């Protein structure tokens with residue numbers, strides 16, 4: 226669709242060189258022609274008025290009118306009486322086909338159990354717009370300047386209060402750095418650790434091997450997996466790994482859903498203290514728990530050894546790109562400097578809006594509402610599986626909005642995922658979360674954050690026979 230410039234005359238990058246020897250009109254014609262042919266000016270796009278362009282380039286209006294008339298005659302431009310001059314349809318010479326985008330439109334599915342996404346349709350847009358307006362109204366002009374790279378003081382104070390209240394964190398606004406979600410928070414932390422001499426960072430297996438390895442590599446670190454069992458990360462294996470930092474998800478392990486057991490929490494902190502190491506706590510979906518006691522942030526137990534990273538990607542929406550780091554004293558300055566070098570700080574207006582959303586109580590209200598939404602979806606998933614794949618085992622459901630489905634040991638994860646795709650259901654295998662292990666049990670990670678109850682029921686009904694323990698992948702006897 227062409228850009229519409231409301232009633233204003235659009236800007237256009239054109240210049241004339243009075244010393245070049247080429248006629249001014251010829252220069253202008255050539256530049257507009259090239260802009261249309263190359264697609265820099267799209268079909269239907271409006272050109273500046275001849276008066277405006279003449280004034281800007283210091284030319285006579287008649288010269289610009291002659292230029293437009295010539296290009297109209299050549300079929301590049303169209304002008305209707307009483308209306309602006311526009312680029313003609315079909316005048317653009319299309320370039321060679323672009324490489325396929327990684328964000329190709331996904332085929333329509335009955336149900337897509339992809340994980341990591343909250344219910345996007347429940348984003349509290351009216352509250353967010355209210356918060357943006359309130360923030361803009363109260364904002365002093367000085368807030369439009371470059372600010373503290375750690376982020377706005379208002380948001381850091383509100384987040385500190387929230388984390389103390391809800392996560393039992395030892396949160397000091399002076400040691401909070403606002404960032405663009407967990408992804409940036411992890412990158413800033415790993416860069417700071419690399420500068421402090423850390424060489425190896427461990428991550429949970431299963432976990433997010435691709436994210437951890439890519440972030441470690443970008444920071445010049447080596448990433449090593451350490452196993453997770455039913456009590457969380459194996460601290461003995463961690464000790465043997467030679468790592469001086471570890472990325473963990475203690476409250477609800479990603480993706481198994483296990484909670485880091487109390488003895489393991491203490492062992493992890495003991496390891497960090499003894500090894501002069503750091504624990505990077507990914508507090509990614511702590512807001513949503515259903516039938517278990519709340520688990521406080523690990524950071525509350527050892528604020529000098531734990532970097533806790535929070536995000537609104539699950540509680541509000543990934544598109545906001547807002548998160549925060551709770552830094553230990555020794556890492557606050559390096560992380561702040563890394564943030565300053567990266568982008569000089571996160572967008573202030575969005576930070577102020579988030580502060581308004583939280584301090585007004587609207588954020589808590591949204592979380593309460595979403596807990597109910599996810600609890601209903603979780604029940605829908607459990608019920609649908611009980612009906613269509615009754616012998617299946619589901620784990621990791623005490624919090625968050627994904628579950629682990631244990632396939633029969635003889636099942637082939639990839640074949641089940643592929644067969645479900647054939648039936649227009651998106652299923653995702655655990656193997657993407659593992660660092661190898663050809664012999665690992667076949668499992669699926671089922672996200673139910675952004676799938677409605679009806680889609681859950683229809684999706685599970687469509688693939689139930691593929692999930693049951695005696696199911697054989699299609700084509701095998």
Ligand SMILES: Cc1ncc(COP(=O)(O)O)c(C=O)c1O
Pocket residue numbers: 340341342405406407408409433474479507509535536537538543548
């Ligand atoms: C384990 C885990 N942590 C954190 C996040 C959030 O990342 P971000 O805040 O960059 O959106 C995700 C996103 O899917 C995730 O899977």
